[in-house]
Amino acid sequence: MKWGVVVFPGSCDERDAAYALGSVIGDEVAMLWHGDEDLKGVDAVVLPGGFSYGDYLRCGAMARFSPVMRAVTEHARSGGPVFGICNGFQILCEAGLLPGALVRNSELRFLCRSVRVRVESTATAFTASCDNGQLLSIPVKNGEGRFVAGEAELARLEREGRVVFRYADGAPNGSLNDIAGVCNDAGNVVGLMPHPEHAVDPLLGSADAAVLFRSAHAWLAGGDARKRA
């Protein structure tokens, strides 16, 4: 399968994402530029971490209006897998493809360390190959990773099982309900604040998160892909 990794001005984790997908998972990877009008025929999209457009105004606020996001939105709406990591998660929220928003960490610190994340739902493209409750050691590195949503929206996410990842040892950033990642109602669009692309090889300190990328690969090859067709 072919992955597309979107590069915005200010992205900084796109090479790590491409390494994870290409060298570790062994899939084909195309880099997509923010000004591209189409997705070059990719099967799944990763919006990587970084500081798109300098994080000006709000994290992800400008990136959502870049030309490539029209194509990403279309891909997402037709059931294609989209994974937003850190800044990519922020962009998906700003674009309305995921619920909620990510705001300044409650302690006002930039956090950079490994955390344990618990898989709370396996009904998504990126967790279908996980065990429910599986613990993954993944690094966080962000200043604005506190997930918030309105009271009704939060209750709906919990009720519908759309909290995909939770910080297993309590949120380091004040995220509501210890939420580290959520998905859209179809489960093909997933956002995660910690960085799975930095946890795909024992040399990096953890290889726990490779399963997330493998999940999407298997998900596309399996029944869900046929459902899309």
Place this chain on the structure above:
Amino acid sequence: MTLIARVFVTPKTAILDPQGKAVAASLHSMGYDEVADARLGKLIELRLEGKDAASVSERVDEMCRRLLANEIIEDYRFEVAPGAERGSEGPRS
């Protein structure tokens, strides 16, 4: 005519504002005990052309909803006033 729209964006009261809390704590430590709370937002000044304030308000409101504010986490309000003519100093008074 040239108009200046001043857009004020503030965090919703239901959302914890740690920056505001830090500012309030600093003011307290400086002895300004009368400060009950501080909330940090942003001011966005737009210079635009239009007939009058009423005629541009609808589009400024749209700009707020689509880009300038995220209504999940922020409230906004704006005011439109006549601005200095083009070529002069601009919005700073």
